[in-house]
Each structure stands twice: as C-alpha cells, then as structure tokens.
Amino acid sequence: SYIEDLSGFEISGGLARSFGQDRLLWQVAAEQHIYESIIIGAEWHDHTTSADLWKVGPTESSFTAFFTGFDYLDYFTAKGFSAYITTKPWFIQVSVGYHWNRFSSLPLNTRYSMFGGKSVVRDNPKIDEGKVQNFSGVLNINPRGRWFGIALQLKASFLTEIGDNRAFERSEYRFNRHIAHSKMILKLDRGTAIEWRGLAYAVTSSENTIPSQFLAN
Secondary structure, eight states, X not given: OEEEEETTEEEEEEEEEETTTTEEEEEEEEEEESSSSEEEEEEEEEEEEOTTTTTSOHHHHHHHHHXXXXXXXXXXXXXXXXXXXXXXXXXXXXXXXXXXXXXXXXXXXXOOOTTGGGOOOOOOOOOOOXXXXXXXXXXXXXXXXXXETTTEEEEEEEEEEEOOSTTOTTOSOOOEEEEEEEEEEEEEETTEEEEEEEEEEEEEOTTOXXXXXXXXX
C-alpha cells in the first residue's frame, strides 16, 4: 500500500500473514523530500529475508519453488530499523543509511509446490543469531534501465556495508560486506538477446565475527 501525503511524509508498507509461521509479517517506510532530488526516510520491519538475494532475486526463486519444488534461497527472520538518505533514481543514484537488525533462525515450515512429490526444498540452515549494526553506502548506475540506442542496456550497482567498528556497541557481530553487480543486455533482433551478469562479493572482519549467513558460500 502507498499513502502519498501524511503530515508531509510519503508512507508505504506491506502486511502479510504467514500460515507456516502462524504470525504476521510487516514492513513500513516513511519518506520526505528535503530538496528536489534528495529524499530522507526511515523503515521498520519484522519479516522473512535471505542473505542470498545478491545471487538470485526473490521473484525467480519464488517461481521455481512453487512450480518445481526447488528454492535457491536460505531464509531467516529479520526484525529491525533503517534510516537513510537517497537521491532520486536518475542515471546515477546514491544512498547512505544506518541499519539495526536482530536476526533469528527460521525452520523450514512447508515443502509445498505444484509438484509436491518431487519437492527438493532444503531445510533452512541454522544461522548465527543476534544483533547487527552497520552503515551502508550504495551507488546505482542506470537504475531505471535506460537503453543506449535501441539494442544495448547497461546497469551496475555497488554496495558497501561497514560494521567492523567497536563504536557499534549493540552489535554482536562486527564485519564489513561489499557487493558489486553488473548487467548487460544486447538485443540481436526482436526475439533474440544476449544477457550477461557479473557479481563480486567480499566480507571481512578484523575480529573474525562474520555471521555464517553472510559468508559467500
């Protein structure tokens, strides 16, 4: 849902019922334009998530899980808060934010698929539970998917999360994480295209306190 103006803020969010977990999942965000192209916001959530979204998107994984019984992602529960400032998504978008989360393991609640007898949905591995604080910086290049001419599309994003610092007193794990993602689409004709995707992932910790769910396995 989306509310365009509530006391000067734009409000968006979602509410879902998880039958397997027998509880409500939710997320809500409030944003305000402070200049023509700069937005400040805050977001609260208590929902199911995955640390593997840099490998594959949730839509693709959901389709394969529902129709073939195979799920690419490992899931856990995240409850927390974020505050951020970002620019509008023009050709270049820059964002910085602060994040606090409490992560909990999530047992597998269902193996249902359209072809249930062949389902190979894996158990969610037990994660390193606890609280994590960090700052993030994101650079998105061509976030709207602009085409260069009629045949070429190039997109890239760079994410840095900085949490390896004793200043984060409430954090039980101190680590830094870096993700680079690029995508190219080259149309050969109306029905044929070449797609190329590049990924780079790194995680470091001076105290060797990297939660298992964020290792690049």
